[in-house]
Every structure is written in structure tokens, then in C-alpha cells.
Amino acid sequence: MNNENWYPLETSAKIYPAIISPRQPSVFRLSCTFHNEIDPNIMQTALNVTMVRYPGFSMTLKRGAFWFYFEEMDKNPTLQPEQYYPCQIVDPEAENGFLFRVTWFKKRVNLEVFHVITDGTGGLEFLKTLVYYYLLLSGEDIKPGENIRTLRHKPTEEERENSFLRYYDPQIPSDRADSNAALHYEGTRMPVGHSRAIHIHTETAPLLALSRSCQVTLTEYLTGQFLRSFLVVLKETTDSEKPVKISIPINLRKLFQSDTLRNFTYFANIGEPVANADEPLEKTLQYIKTQLRATCTREALIPRLNPNVSSEKNPFLRAAPLSLKQLVLREAHHILGDNLFTASFSNLGIIRLDDSMAKHIRNFDFGLSCSDLIPLNLSMVTWMDTAYMTFSSIVEERHVERIFISKLSEAGLKMKVWTSDPSEAEGDTHENLS
Amino acid sequence: MKICPECKIEIGGTEYYCPLCGSELTLSDDKGGEESLYPDFSLPVNPPNRFPFLAKLFAFLSLIAVLVCGLIDLLINHQLTWSLFVIGGIAAAWVSLGTHLLTNINLNYKLLLDLCALSLYLILIDHLTGWHQWSIDYVIPILYIGVMITTIVLALVFREFWREYILSLVAICVLGLGPLLIFFTSKSPMRYLCLAAALLAAALLIGLIYFAGGKVFSEWKRRMNF
Structure with a gap:
């Protein structure tokens, strides 16, 4: 990892730094619950290993004169015991520069990601690799199967592509689809920080x-x-x-x-x-x-x-x-x-995971953050x-x-x-x- | 397992009441309650308020001072005279101290702002006290050289954070055009002090480009990414 590595935010990511606040975290959460209690030391090592495979997660957000940009950091995140309500804001200043957090509670590991880095599909890839290395380092006899990215393959340019740009076709006239305001659900709002x-x-x-x-x-x-x-x-x-x-x-x-x-x-x-x-x-x-x-x-x-x-x-x-x-x-x-x-x-x-891994896992969960509207x-x-x-x-x-x-x-x-x-x-x- | 008699669904965890309708749950067999899925939650420690109460108080007092002084001056002198000292001073203090205490932009940019704010205020005082030009003959070059040396020292001490300092060093060199302009337009014998300041800026810029040109360009590309 070196911090010569930087790139601009992709098209849909550009909105997130503008709107983020404790009232609008723009965070999603992916969890994996195992059958057995987690060993946090092994999970921390698995996290460090997974970070090597996903340089996109080593990025922090920096201010340029015209746009934010991502810059690679030369450190690893720290696994924390779960303590906050689900899907709270991921503030880079509180997370040592990182734009996601990994927490654990008993048998479950949680990955909470600020939407600026990736979407649910990208986050799930990271979690699957984390789970793979955790089980491997725990001494379990497992195979990665076909749908997990491991260190056997290096990160590719395609993995960090802004695909919106690739499929942009200026010849085709734009269509803003429907832009009618929607009805909003209201209720007794919990205090900020609760969910x-x-x-x-x-x-x-x-x-x-x-x-x-x-x-x-x-x-x-x-x-x-x-x-x-x-x-x-x-x-x-x-x-x-x-x-x-x-x-x-x-x-x-x-x-x-x-x-x-x-x-x-x-x-x-x-x-x-x-x-x-x-x-x-x-x-x-x-x-x-x-x-x-x-x-x-x-x-x-x-x-x-x-x-x-x-x-x-x-x-x-x-x-x-x-x-x-x-x-x-x-x-x-x-x-x-x-x-x-x-x-x-x-x-x-x-x-889907290889059977050798699946038998150690009870279930996965996926949650989203909310906002005032x-x-x-x-x-x-x-x-x-x-x-x-x-x-x-x-x-x-x-x-x-x-x-x-x-x-x-x-x-x-x-x-x-x-x-x-x-x-x-x-x-x-x-x-x-x- | 626990069942809600109203919703007719099974409820997991340590609940006694249905999380959906609030009815008391019935136990359908003798198995004990399951574990809770979540810990006892806590709230994140809030970052300190950017605009604390003291700052608001000072902002309010500043506004009152500006209005009162301006009004009294206008009433007595029919134009702004001595009140400009007050207004200018308060403005300069806000730009300078305000940025230091209330924002967390880099120290070197704060120093640049101090330089600009203080210079402009002293030029104003010079103007109001007969324009003897001491502000542009002495103050500006000395302040400028002082800020340049401080920034160089900071950049050397915090070398591993060079990315945060390198462009501000370039900015300081570009600001050297100020003293250079004074050199060409002033007739005072002290104008050579401004020339010295401008030459120092040029030397710093040449040094930066020669020894760290690649780093300057790389940081410029990122920050100025268009």
C-alpha cells in the first residue's frame, strides 16, 4: 500500500460527502453470524489480510479545490466491539481516516460502510473475503470456491473503475425519469444516534x-x-x-x-x-x-x-x-x-459460498441507514x-x-x-x- | 419459543412483548429465552461544537461594537474616521483568531491568512495616520519573511505530512509578488527590504521545484483535479 495511489470519486459517489451528517449517515451494514463465538484477534488479522485484497477500502476522503478525492492510507482499521446503534454515521475523523467500520458482537461480525466507497454488492465482496480469511486463520479446512476474491489474484484496474463513465454515451439524449415528489412517512423521531x-x-x-x-x-x-x-x-x-x-x-x-x-x-x-x-x-x-x-x-x-x-x-x-x-x-x-x-x-x-465455508455460518444480514425524510x-x-x-x-x-x-x-x-x-x-x- | 398471540408470529431474542404490537408474548414450550442479538447500545461521543457559545458571544459583541462605533463616528464627524480603527481591528481579529480557533484547516494556511489580515489592517492604520508608508516599507516585508520562515520550519519538522504543506509553500512564493510590486512602485530607500523578501520567495520556489518538483506536481494534480 502506498499513498501515491489516488483517484477521483465515481459519478454516484460524489453526492455522499455533500449530504452526510449524523441525521443522514448514508451507511449500509452487512453482517455475518457464525455458529461459534468470534475470536477478535483472529478477526483482526483476517481484516488486515482482507485490506490488502481491497485497496479501495484503504482510502480516505481528502478535499481538493474542486472535488473530493480518495487517497490511499498506509494503515489498517481496528476491529471494534459493537457498541453503537446500527447504521450510524461513519465519520472519518472518528474512524482514523477510514470510511467504514468493522465491529463484532458474540457470534456476529458487522461491516458498516459509508456509501461513498461502494454499494451493497461491493461491500458483500469484502465481507465474503473477510469471512473466508477468518475461517482459514481459525484453522478450519475450507476452500474459497469460485465466488470469493482472495489474495491469489491481485486487485485489478477493472475493480476500481468508474463504470458510469465507461457506459456514458453523450449521443443518447438524457431522460431524467420521473421527478415527482413522493409522500413521506413521518413518525416520532428517535434521538439522533438511535435506530x-x-x-x-x-x-x-x-x-x-x-x-x-x-x-x-x-x-x-x-x-x-x-x-x-x-x-x-x-x-x-x-x-x-x-x-x-x-x-x-x-x-x-x-x-x-x-x-x-x-x-x-x-x-x-x-x-x-x-x-x-x-x-x-x-x-x-x-x-x-x-x-x-x-x-x-x-x-x-x-x-x-x-x-x-x-x-x-x-x-x-x-x-x-x-x-x-x-x-x-x-x-x-x-x-x-x-x-x-x-x-x-x-x-x-x-x-452463495462453498459448502466447506457455509457449514460454519448461521446467516447473513443486510441493513440500511435512514434519514429525516x-x-x-x-x-x-x-x-x-x-x-x-x-x-x-x-x-x-x-x-x-x-x-x-x-x-x-x-x-x-x-x-x-x-x-x-x-x-x-x-x-x-x-x-x-x- | 415465544409467540405473539395477535400477530401470530414467532419472536426471537429476549423479548417479553411483541416488538410490533406490544402484546405480551406466550411461551409455547419450556425452552428458555434465546440470547439477545445486540449489545447494550451507547452513543458516539459528539465532536466539539464548531461554533461554541463563546464564539457566538464574541460575534455578537463584535457586531454591537462595530455598529455603535460606526454610528457615533457618523453622528459626530459625518464620516467614518476613528471608528475604522475599531472596525478594521475587529475584522482582522476575526479573520485571524477566528480561523485559528474555529476551523481546522492547515496551520500554514492559517498563517497566510494572518499575514494577509494583519497586513491589510496595518495598511489601513497607516492610511488613517497620514500615509507615512511604514506599513509597506517595513511591516509587510518583515511579516512576510517571518511567515515564510515559519512555514519552512513547519514543513521541515513535519516532513512526513509534506502533502499538507507543499502547496501552501508554493502559495507563499506566489504571494512574494506583493513585496515585488512594492519594490517597483515605492520610492522609499527601504524598498530593498521588499526586494529581499521577493528574492527569498523566488529562491524558495526554485528550491521547491528543483528538489521536490515531482511531489509538487503530484499534489497539485490531486488537489486541483478538475
């Missing part, structure tokens, strides 16, 4: 069967139920015509060839107004299916990716001093970012035929979570629910939850 995770574990087979019976994919089905849960709750408090929209991150690596370990995602916003709350589920699902499938093609996506790249290339914007850019970006994000959707649903997909998010990963969903929230009320779970329960799914926020033993504090 709550509600985990739902359910078998994927019945869930898949349910989705197929409605002729949609699992993601489309859950998006539909999530959207409808909001409609039911918000119908009681407003008759606004603004739609409730769910933001769905689309991993662009599936549609555009790219091996990048940095951000390469597009966020599709799909929704309905509360007036549609009483319509049947099938109608919502068909609408989501049509919208999502129309968006998920190269032809539809390139015009939508273009505006961000062309803004970044605009000479007037480039010449503006960084402080001014930050102000403008923050305002632009307020109008064109969080304002355009109600909540995110991020499905990271199926995690987006106080509730849903995320999920699938591991060994079980779906692990997580509601991340910064408001006290749990109406949407309760309705979502009751809808799945009515549809016949068996679920087990965990929370990060154990309730007190007194009964009367729970009157306001129902």
Missing part, C-alpha cells in the same frame, strides 16, 4: 411459490407488499395525491459488464397514490412488474444514467470551488434525491434457502412493519421476528404501538 432493526426470517421456497402464483418475481412481490403497507398506514393520515414510492436499487453489473468494486447502481422509484390503497394486491403487483421490467434494460437505463455523468462533465460545474459545489449538491439532493421516494427496498440477492427502509439477503429481511427505522412507531408482517402472515408465510430494540417489561408503554 432500530427488526429482522424477519422466513423460508424462501414458500415466498417464491407465492410470488410465482402472482406471476411476479420475489423482489416485485415484496415491493408490492411493502408499498401496500405504506398505503394502508398513510391513508389514515392524509389524502394527498402525492404517490408513495419505493426506491429499488438495481445492480447495474447485471446489465452492463463490469467488475467494479465501487458504486454502480441505479435507483428506480416506483409508486402509487394513497387513493389506490383499497385496490387488490394483484393490480399493484402488475403495475410494479410493468414499471420495473421496463426500467431494467440497457436501452432504458443509459438515458437515465447520462444526466449524472454529463453534470459531472459540465465545465461550469467543474470550475466551481468545492465548498460551493457542496452547497449546491445538498440542495439538489433535497429536491432530486430523498424527496422523490418514501422508502427503499434493497434486495442484495442470494449469497426516509425514516424506514427494508432490505434483504437470501442465505441457504432462507430470506433474511431487515426493517431499519429511526421512528418509534412500527405500524408499517406490523402491517407488512401481517400481510405476509395472511398469505401463509411462517416467520420469525427479532429486534435490536428490546421492549421494557411494563405493559402500558406499548399502548401507542397498536
Whole structure:
């Protein structure tokens, strides 16, 4: 590692340093729970080894005159015992320059990443390698299999590519897609620094069967139920015509060839107004299916990716001093970012590991941070035929979570629910939850 | 395992009440409660407030002082005379002390700001006291050479942080154009002091480029990345 290594932020990463604050951490969290308690010394060594394979994680953020840039640091992060609420801000000044933190608690290791470095897919690659080296250094007899990056291969140029630039086509006219403001979910906000995770574990087979019976994919089905849960709750408090929209991150690596370990995602916003709350589920699902499938093609996506790249290339914007850019970006994000959707649903997909490793692992989890306008998010990963969903929230009320779970329960799914926020033993504090 | 009778789902962990509806959970078998998934949480220590109360107080007092002095001056003299000393001094103090105490930009840039703020204030005083030009004959070159030497010493002592210092050293050399301009426009015999300052700046710049040109260019490319 040497600090001659530096590069500018990729297209979608440029927004994050402008908007980050303890109220808007822009952090996601990936966890792996083992069957046995973690040995922190071995985990620290595994972390040091993994850092060599992922130079993109050794980067710190530095201020230039016109843009932030990444600069490689010559040190390793320190594994910490888990102590903060999930998905709190990763402040480089508090994390020794690093833009992520690795913590552990009993049998679980957590990777919390500031979104400026990478997206969920990139973060998962790092976690899988960390888990591999941890098990290896613990003396377990394991093989990496095909889908883990190890030190057997050096980091490549492709892994640190800004893929947005690669697929930018100035010939194609830009399409800013829909920019209607969305309805926002409000509640009793927790104090800054607090958050709550509600985990739902359910078998994927019945869930898949349910989705197929409605002729949609699992993601489309859950998006539909999530959207409808909001409609039911918000119908009681407003008759606004603004739609409730769910933001769905689309991993662009599936549609555009790219091996990048940095951000390469597009966020599709799909929704309905509360007036549609009483319509049947099938109608919502068909609408989501049509919208999502129309968006998920190269032809539809390139015009939508273009505006961000062309803004970044605009000479007037480039010449503006960084402080001014930050102000403008923050305002632009307020109008064109969080304002355009109600909540995110991020499905990271199926995690596959070699059997020799899988038998040591109980499950994975994936969580998201929230913000003032987006106080509730849903995320999920699938591991060994079980779906692990997580509601991340910064408001006290749990109406949407309760309705979502009751809808799945009515549809016949068996679920087990965990929370990060154990309730007190007194009964009367729970009157306001129902 | 524990079940919520209302939601009809199984709840894991150490809960007694359903996290969704608040109903009391029923135990469906004799197995004990499971472990908690999360530790007892704590909150991160907040970084110190950038604009602490004292700073706000001084800002308020400064504003009052500026307004009061300006008004009294205008009322008595019908123009700003002595109040400019007060206003200029308060402005210079804010630029200089304010940057030192309330921001964490690099020390060498703070010193450059001190140089500019103090120079401008002393030029103002010089102007208001008859323009004897002592500010541009003595003060500016001496202050400038002082800041240049301090910055060089800092850069040598904190050599491993050269990335934070190298461009500010270049900036100081470029600021040497100030004393150079004074040399060409002044008629005072002390103007050679300004020439000395400008020559020192030129020497520093040549030295930087010769010995660390690569480093200067590399840092310039990053910071000025367009």
C-alpha cells in the first residue's frame, strides 16, 4: 500500500460527502453470524489480510479545490466491539481516516460502510473475503470456491473503475425519469444516534411459490407488499395525491459488464397514490412488474444514467470551488434525491459460498441507514434457502412493519421476528404501538 | 419459543412483548429465552461544537461594537474616521483568531491568512495616520519573511505530512509578488527590504521545484483535479 495511489470519486459517489451528517449517515451494514463465538484477534488479522485484497477500502476522503478525492492510507482499521446503534454515521475523523467500520458482537461480525466507497454488492465482496480469511486463520479446512476474491489474484484496474463513465454515451439524449415528489412517512423521531432493526426470517421456497402464483418475481412481490403497507398506514393520515414510492436499487453489473468494486447502481422509484390503497394486491403487483421490467434494460437505463455523468462533465460545474459545489449538491439532493421516494427496498440477492465455508455460518444480514425524510427502509439477503429481511427505522412507531408482517402472515408465510430494540417489561408503554 | 398471540408470529431474542404490537408474548414450550442479538447500545461521543457559545458571544459583541462605533463616528464627524480603527481591528481579529480557533484547516494556511489580515489592517492604520508608508516599507516585508520562515520550519519538522504543506509553500512564493510590486512602485530607500523578501520567495520556489518538483506536481494534480 502506498499513498501515491489516488483517484477521483465515481459519478454516484460524489453526492455522499455533500449530504452526510449524523441525521443522514448514508451507511449500509452487512453482517455475518457464525455458529461459534468470534475470536477478535483472529478477526483482526483476517481484516488486515482482507485490506490488502481491497485497496479501495484503504482510502480516505481528502478535499481538493474542486472535488473530493480518495487517497490511499498506509494503515489498517481496528476491529471494534459493537457498541453503537446500527447504521450510524461513519465519520472519518472518528474512524482514523477510514470510511467504514468493522465491529463484532458474540457470534456476529458487522461491516458498516459509508456509501461513498461502494454499494451493497461491493461491500458483500469484502465481507465474503473477510469471512473466508477468518475461517482459514481459525484453522478450519475450507476452500474459497469460485465466488470469493482472495489474495491469489491481485486487485485489478477493472475493480476500481468508474463504470458510469465507461457506459456514458453523450449521443443518447438524457431522460431524467420521473421527478415527482413522493409522500413521506413521518413518525416520532428517535434521538439522533438511535435506530432500530427488526429482522424477519422466513423460508424462501414458500415466498417464491407465492410470488410465482402472482406471476411476479420475489423482489416485485415484496415491493408490492411493502408499498401496500405504506398505503394502508398513510391513508389514515392524509389524502394527498402525492404517490408513495419505493426506491429499488438495481445492480447495474447485471446489465452492463463490469467488475467494479465501487458504486454502480441505479435507483428506480416506483409508486402509487394513497387513493389506490383499497385496490387488490394483484393490480399493484402488475403495475410494479410493468414499471420495473421496463426500467431494467440497457436501452432504458443509459438515458437515465447520462444526466449524472454529463453534470459531472459540465465545465461550469467543474470550475466551481468545492465548498460551493457542496452547497449546491445538498440542495439538489433535497429536491432530486430523498424527496422523490418514501422508502427503499434493497434486495442484495442470494449469497452463495462453498459448502466447506457455509457449514460454519448461521446467516447473513443486510441493513440500511435512514434519514429525516426516509425514516424506514427494508432490505434483504437470501442465505441457504432462507430470506433474511431487515426493517431499519429511526421512528418509534412500527405500524408499517406490523402491517407488512401481517400481510405476509395472511398469505401463509411462517416467520420469525427479532429486534435490536428490546421492549421494557411494563405493559402500558406499548399502548401507542397498536 | 415465544409467540405473539395477535400477530401470530414467532419472536426471537429476549423479548417479553411483541416488538410490533406490544402484546405480551406466550411461551409455547419450556425452552428458555434465546440470547439477545445486540449489545447494550451507547452513543458516539459528539465532536466539539464548531461554533461554541463563546464564539457566538464574541460575534455578537463584535457586531454591537462595530455598529455603535460606526454610528457615533457618523453622528459626530459625518464620516467614518476613528471608528475604522475599531472596525478594521475587529475584522482582522476575526479573520485571524477566528480561523485559528474555529476551523481546522492547515496551520500554514492559517498563517497566510494572518499575514494577509494583519497586513491589510496595518495598511489601513497607516492610511488613517497620514500615509507615512511604514506599513509597506517595513511591516509587510518583515511579516512576510517571518511567515515564510515559519512555514519552512513547519514543513521541515513535519516532513512526513509534506502533502499538507507543499502547496501552501508554493502559495507563499506566489504571494512574494506583493513585496515585488512594492519594490517597483515605492520610492522609499527601504524598498530593498521588499526586494529581499521577493528574492527569498523566488529562491524558495526554485528550491521547491528543483528538489521536490515531482511531489509538487503530484499534489497539485490531486488537489486541483478538475
